[in-house]
Amino acid sequence: MSDLPSLRKKIDTLDTTLVNILNERARVSLDIGAAKRQLDNTEGLPTTDLHVYMPGREKEVYAKLTRLNHGPLKDDSLHAIFREVMSASISLQKDVSMAYLGPPGTFSHQAAYQRLGDSVVYVPQKQISDVVDAVEKGQTTYGIVPFENSNFGSVVETLDRFVKTKTRVRAETYLTVHQCLLSNSPLDKITKVYSHPQGLGQTQMWLAANVPNAKRISVKSTAEAAQQAALETGAAAVCSEICAELYGLEVTARDIEDGAANTTRFLIIGTSSDNATKDDHTLIKFTVDHRQPGALCDGLKVFKDYSLNLFKIDSRPSGLHPWHYVFFVECSGHQQNEDVQKAVKDLDQFCLDVVVLGSFPNQRPE
Ligand SMILES: O=C(O)C(=O)C[C@]1(C(=O)O)C=C[C@@H](O)C=C1
Numbered sequence: 001m002s003d004l005p006s007l008r009k010k011i012d013t014l015d016t017t018l019v020n021i022l023n024e025r026a027r028v029s030l031d032i033g034a035a036k037r038q039l040d041n042t043e044g045l046p047t048t049d050l051h052v053y054m055p056g057r058e059k060e061v062y063a064k065l066t067r068l069n070h071g072p073l074k075d076d077s078l079h080a081i082f083r084e085v086m087s088a089s090i091s092l093q094k095d096v097s098m099a100y101l102g103p104p105g106t107f108s109h110q111a112a113y114q115r116l117g118d119s120v121v122y123v124p125q126k127q128i129s130d131v132v133d134a135v136e137k138g139q140t141t142y143g144i145v146p147f148e149n150s151n152f153g154s155v156v157e158t159l160d161r162f163v164k165t166k167t168r169v170r171a172e173t174y175l176t177v178h179q180c181l182l183s184n185s186p187l188d189k190i191t192k193v194y195s196h197p198q199g200l201g202q203t204q205m206w207l208a209a210n211v212p213n214a215k216r217i218s219v220k221s222t223a224e225a226a227q228q229a230a231l232e233t234g235a236a237a238v239c240s241e242i243c244a245e246l247y248g249l250e251v252t253a254r255d256i257e258d259g260a261a262n263t264t265r266f267l268i269i270g271t272s273s274d275n276a277t278k279d280d281h282t283l284i285k286f287t288v289d290h291r292q293p294g295a296l297c298d299g300l301k302v303f304k305d306y307s308l309n310l311f312k313i314d315s316r317p318s319g320l321h322p323w324h325y326v327f328f329v330e331c332s333g334h335q336q337n338e339d340v341q342k343a344v345k346d347l348d349q350f351c352l353d354v355v356v357l358g359s360f361p362n363q364r365p366e
Contacts, residue, residue, distance in 0.1 A: 022085065025085070025089070026088065026089060026092055029089040029092055029093060030092055030093065032093065033050075033052065033092065033093030033094065036050055036051070036052070036093070037050055050093075050094055051170075051270065051271075051272060051274070052090045052093040052094045052096060053090055053096065053116065053141075053142065053170065053171070053268075053270070054274055055170060055171035055268070055274050055360060055361050055363075056274045056275060056276070056277040056280075056361045057274075058086060059277065059361045059363065060277070061082065061086070062079055062082065065078050065079060065082055066078075066079075083114075083115075083117045084117050084118055084119070086117065087116055087117025087118055087119040087120060088117075088119045090116070090117075090119065090120065091119035091120065094141070095121070095141075096116070096119075096120045096121070096141045096142070097120065097121040097122070097123050097139075097140040097141050097142070098112050098116060098120050098121070098122050098123065098140060098141065098142045098143065098144060098268075099123045099124075099125050099130070099131045099134035099135060099139070099140040099142070099143040099144070100112045100122055100123070100124060100125065100131060100143070100144045101124075101125060101127065101128055101131055101144075101145070101146070101220070101221050102124020102125055102126070102221065102223065102224075103124050103221070103223045103224060103227060104122075104124060104223060104246060105222075105223035105226065105239070105240060105242050105243040105246045105247070106221045106222055106223040106239075106240070107146070107175055107177055107222065107240060107264055108131075108144050108145070108146055108221075108266065109122065109124070109223070110175060110240065110242070111144060111146075111173050111175040111264070111266040112144040112266075112268075114173065114175060115144075115171065115173040115268065116142075123139075123140050125143075126220060127157070127220045127221075128145055128146070128155070128157040128158055128161060128220075129157065129160075129161040131143040131144065131145050131269075132145065132161045132162075132165050132167055132269065135167045135269055135270060135271070136165065136166050136167055141270065142170065142268055142269065142270045143167070143268070143269045143270075144173075144266050144267070144268050144269075145158045145161075145266065145267055145269065146158060146198065146264055146265075146266050147172070147264075147265050147266060147267045148264070148265050148312070149177070149198055149201075149202060149262070149263070149264045149265075150259065150261060150262060150263040150264070150265075151202055151257065151258060151259030151262050152198055152201040152202045154314050155198060156316065158267075159314055159316045159328060160316055162285065162328065162357060163285070163316055163318060163319060163326045164319075165269075165357070166271075167269040167270065167271065168269065168270060168271060168272050168273050168357060168358040169267050169268070169269055169273060169283050169357050169358030169359070169360050170268050170269060170270040170272070170273055170274055170358065170360060171267070171268040171274070171360045171361065171363070172265060172266065172267055172268070172281070172360050172361075172362075172363050172364075173265075173266050173268065173363060174263055174264070174265050174266075174363060174364065174365055175263065175264050175266065176261070176262070176263055177202070177240075177257065177262045177263060177264050178240070178241070178254065178255050178257065178262070179199060179202055179203050179222075179238050179239070179240075179255070179256050179257045179262070180238070180239065180240065180241045180243075180244070180251055180252075180253065180254050180255070180256065181193070181203075181210075181211075181236050181237070181238060181251075181252040181253040181256055182226055182229060182236060182237050182239060182241075182243055182244050182247075182249035182250065182251055182252060183229055183235065183236035183237070183249060183250060183252045184229075184230065184233070184248075184249055184250055185233055185234050185235070185236070186252075187210065187211065187252055187253070189233075189234055190211050190214050190234060190235070190236045190252075191213070191214055191215065191234040191235070192214055192215045192217055192229075192232065192234060192235045192236070193207060193211060193214045193215070193216050193217065193235075193236050193237070193238060194217045194218075194219050194224075194225035194226075194228045194229050194235060194236070194237045194238075195216075195217075195218070195219065195222055195225045195237060195238035195239060196218065196219065196220065196221050196222050196224075196225065197218045198222075198264075199222045199225065199238040199239060200216050200218060200238060202238075202257045202258060202259070202262055203238050203256045203257055203258060204258065205258040206253075206256040206257070206258060207238075207256075210253070210256075211236070214236070222237065222238065222239035222240060222243070223239060223240075223243055223246070223247075225237035225238065225239050226239045226243035226244075226246070226247040226249060227247050229247075229249060230247045230248050230249055236252060237249065238256070241254065263365075267283075267360075268360075269358075272358075273334075273335065273358040273359045273360060274359075274360065274361070275334075275336065276334035276336040276337060276359065277334070277361045279361060279362045280332070280333060280334035280337075280359050280360060280361055280362060281311060281330055281331065281332060281333075281359065281360060281362050282330070282331055282332075282333055282334060282335050282340055282356060282358070282359040283328065283329075283330050283356075283357040283358055283359075283360075284328070284329050284330075284331065284344065284347070284354065284355070284356050284357065285326055285327065285328050285329075285354075285355050285357055286299065286326070286327050286329075286347060286351045286353060286354040286355070287318055287324070287325070287326050287327070287351060287352045287353045288327065288350055288351050288352070289350065289351065289352050290324075292350060295350040295351070296327070296350075298350050299327075299347050299350040299351060300313075300329070302343045302346040302347045303329070303331050303343055305343070305346065306339040306340070306342055306343045307339070308331040308332050308333050308339060308340065308343055309331060309332040310329060310330070310331050311330045311331065311332070312328070312329065312330040313327065313328065313329050313330075314327070314328040315327045315328070316328070328357075331343070333359075334359040335356050335358070335359045336359070340359075344356060
């Protein structure tokens with residue numbers, strides 16, 4: 001066993017090597033940025049559209065790290081370190097900003113941070129549709145929107161905004177969600193509970209059992225609920241534990257979500273999708289021509305014809321005529337794959353309108 005000063009000397013030497021290697025990596029990243037700019041120019045795209053966040057490549061890097069890692073560092077620790085290495089790498093290539101449903105402390109904020117790290121600028125928005133607006137207007141490079149929860153299902157505000165969007169899905173990311181009840185009043189004095197409809201929905205059984213008479217009030221986000229609860233006596237919020245410190249509230253109860261393994265899936269949107277990997281999903285929206293009997297059924301069959309797995313189907317009112325719907329389907333494959341292109345072409349025969357909202361690497365946790 002060496003003595004402490006000599007062990008620290010070893011660490012100092014290794015840190016010097018690490019700093020030099022990290023900077024060598026950063027220089028290669030700058031070269032990659034220059035190469036991407038050149039590519040964009042040859043494709044006639046404005047360089048402001050330059051895409052530096054490459055979820056497909058990052059998935060490959062993380063998989064390689066897991067293969068290379070023989071400890072004692074845990075995979076999660078190594079991934080967290082590389083999250084920041086790649087975040088810094090992204091910001092060297094271009095100033096990147098990400099719109100999210102604010103204020104700070106929402107699950108969207110945590111999911112964004114988990115995926116893009118510390119070197120990206122996060123821009124809070126008042127509601128989900130503003131996140132999409134920010135990307136469409138070019139105010140931020142990317143945006144993150146909640147898409148569905150494993151227990152409470154689809155986030156309808158996101159789907160409703162996707163009915164009319166020019167943005168494209170670039171990535172997905174999953175976040176384990178633990179809901180808390182935060183308040184500055186004791187449980188038996190709580191008369192109002194604020195949250196996003198998803199927060200209230202994911203905890204409805206717990207709320208019914210523990211605060212049966214409290215009024216449930218929906219607001220635009222879980223962190224806005226915390227802000228509001230901090231202003232009123234007898235008010236509580238269903239939100240993340242981090243909101244306690246952010247907004248000056250006490251934790252009345254932890255882990256109050258009704259279902260086990262409560263997980264929310266988020267989509268990262270931008271102006272285009274990344275290139276195909278070997279394991280992608282594609283999100284498509286379409287409206288069928290109801291004057292053709294069986295149009296929806298025939299439309300869905302095209303996915304079977306090309307052996308594309310369907311993971312999700314949703315519908316929302318189109319907003320154009322009563323009882324007229326926009327359908328959303330998520331299938332296996334990438335829009336650059338021939339089978340997906342053929343399926344979309346065939347689907348078009350049964351539809352008034354088909355839009356591929358984007359393709360992204362599958363990140364579903366096993
Ligand atoms: O490979 C790229 O395209 C890069 O920009 C490099 C890099 C990295 O640092 O490894 C950085 C950002 C991307 O999201 C993926 C990878």
